[in-house]
Amino acid sequence: MLPTSRALMVQGTTSDAGKSVLVAGLGRLLARRGIHVAPFKSQNMALNSAVTADGGEIGRAQAFQAFACGVEPTVHMNPILLKPNSDCGAQIIVQGKAAESMNAIGFQSYKKFAMTPVMESFSILQKQFDCVLIEGAGSPAEVNLRENDIANMGFAEEADVPVIIVADIDRGGVFAHLIGTLDCLSQSERDRVIGFVINRFRGDISLLEPGLEWLEEKTGKPVIGVVPYLQGLMLDAEDAIDVSQTQSTEGDVLNIVVPVVPRISNHTDFDALRIHPQVNLQFAAPGKPLPPCDLIILPGSKSVISDLTSIRNYGWDHQIAKHLRYGGKVMGICGGYQMLGNRIEDPHGIEGTMLKTDGLGYLDTHTVIEREKVLTRTVGTLTLGGERAKVTGYEIHMGVTSSKGQTLITSENGQDGLINTDQNVLGTYWHGVFDSPEACSLLLAWAGLGEVKEISLEAERERSINALADALEASLDMSKLWASNF
Template sequence: MLSTHNALMIQGTTSDAGKSVLVAGLGRVLARKGVSVAPFKSQNMALNSAVTADGGEIGRAQAFQAFACGVEPSVHMNPILLKPDSDCSAQVIIQGKASVSMQAIGFQAYKELAMGPILESFNILQDRFDCVLIEGAGSPAEVNLREHDVANMGFAEEADVPVIIVADIDRGGVLAHLLGTLECLSQSERERVIGFVINRFRGDLELLKPGLRWLEEKTGKPVLGVVPYLQGLNLDAEDAIDVTQNIDDSQPVLNVAVPVFPRISNHTDFDALRFHPNVNLQFVGPGEKIPGCDLIVLPGSKNVISDLTALREYGWDKAIAKHLRYGGKVIGICGGYQMLGQCIRDPHQIEGSIDLAQGLGFLEAESVIEKEKVLLQKEGRISLNGQSVNVVGYEIHMGITTTVGDAVIVTQESVDGLVSADNNVFGTYWHGLFDSPDACSLILRWAGLDSQSGIDVIAERERSINALADALEDSINLQMIWG
């Protein structure tokens, strides 16, 4: 039970065991009880990120968890964000700002660089909130990484916080996962584990109880709860692409294809389309053919020139050109917007050794990759087909784009994006366009969807988080954790 501590850490036996969801759900449970609570993840490796109000960058999952807790996202909720830009290197974001390349500092020196700001941010949150819910990363059983660990037990030991270990029973072998993970820990690490949570259980709980008793006898640790497999929850993904949909075939349907680049970023942009009952959203994997569709959306990218090269290798450039010849529509978001232009220059070789790449040539735009990253929350009006509606979004990009033609979005301070002369292509730096219901409807009408039905993404997230919190209150012994 937690007593003197105002923090609890959730670690997992594997990636995607349920750490992010458990932090979000427990955060909502506490917030509904009047507890001021904040999420925290010392180190996150993800290409899905969000912009905080003070112009910092954190993992998308921590922004979602902050939403669940009913608080504004802060850079201190995710002080270290690693954004891979190749198989061997990653950009290191420290307290919201791009600071250094992992390749440049080397893995050996990383812990010394990272632990200071991690503990500083954690202490700031502890001072501001009644409780801090901490999410681990991957698994604490990766003993080869223990010496330099700042994300799991390495942090738990430094911060002296209790730990719950969660495992996904739907994968199979859950008892072995939990027992094996505990056995891989040092004595002091095992002692700070206060219990286990089993996630995504289907079936009759009575059949599982003999296994739970065996696990408790073997480990001396209690099973704090068994969380059921929850259907129909629409929660932000940390990194994996969610393809679940709920299409209403009785209404007109717009077919949308999203090519998945090797370094795709912020694919949560498309959650609103996945939720939309009149949109059939298809993610097209590397090497797959883009199917016949009404709309192709080129997503964001962490390495635009490299992903543009891959796009051509997969033959997607020819498929996009054919799609446009047959009257289809194309949208580019952030990196996808840069690709639609005439060229992309990288004079400082930020992304690699190529300093000039020819774009797809569908927009009169040229982009230059700069050293400083743009991080902005935005509000404005988006205009298409002579209509204009309010829109909110955010920008995360390294580069500027100069254009000739009509802008897509206008704010009080600036304009953004470009619409092609034939009105079949537009690009913008803004992420989150589809989350604004009016803007989503306007874009889908531009793309050819006659139906006016839509979905309120914020309301859908609220419903899903509350359903998750209800399930956790029913299935986890919160008295054993908090008293």
């Protein structure tokens, strides 16, 4: 049986309350029951993005939620994506395509026009799927952002969908968060809230039950469930970086450091390294010295010239040079690849106010930031050290790079990447190169790891989403979400 409502919206008391995870887990639960379900987030702000099959760009979290639902991601699952390129400005992606850059005040005015593509995309999904699971953004209690709201209750009212509110008890003050959020809503908005979910609970639930009874009596809303604190799951991050260092105890180990630049993008590139049993992965905080390691990976960036300036300001350029002198390896992905070259130019000022700069000079490349964004998903062959491996990946970049030397990847779209003559510095535009088990093993061997074990990130994601769905099935009262017993 289908849910009586063909849509359900998950809003949160705060950012990172568990909205993305809850939508992914519920999506897998419904998919298990044969329900054709899709995720939807009208407005997302994130530098982790994904490419759809038709060449559009959406938030990475929505692509992962689509994976949980067992469906192909489309641009309509995230019609408005904001990619910050400064503290006050962002590139606006509308239904998968870059529209323009705006500051925060400009976007507030733009929102009254953005509801049209948002509702158009939502209507398309409703026609294609049995049920749509909607994720809010931030919190509906942000009263300063209520005008022309397309992300939370503004959308819920326009689309006329029921809402549940999730709160993170691990942060503390969970009852104040829920009561306070509800009090910030209008009467019609409160009426469409059908209940609460408390997330990340540790301990004996009997100690929480008096508070749950008080909350239900105080608000007249049911507590749909209390979700335990789940650890050891590999779920794609929407934006925040888990800076905890992975520690391996298995024999031969490779130490990898990723410098965190201010506008780092698609740090999910390193998820496969995070779970690899022979890799110690560490993110270096801005301004902190780079720890000793075997491999330094410069990540993607939304503002390449600005982030390269930060690398120099932190002194990381000198530390990278020393690392290479002592026999280390360096790799760059997308923006990091551009930084390793000779020159970067941004003649149109697309990514910032600095229009050109010298690169770090380790690869013979010259990059020009163009107006048209490259968005592709593809499959190819990685060639390194005389060995070959199948590789899958995706490209998201404004830069066009000309290069001289030995390329890395051959695909139906041509050639990509470069390795220097000393074979100790390489770069590629392809995000996700470590996700392919064969390519990951080949890259780790190049970096100095012997007897590399092959791991599957996809299998780990599958295990994690099933464990999440199992936990939600055990902890949520599904009859309070949907009247039908499916």
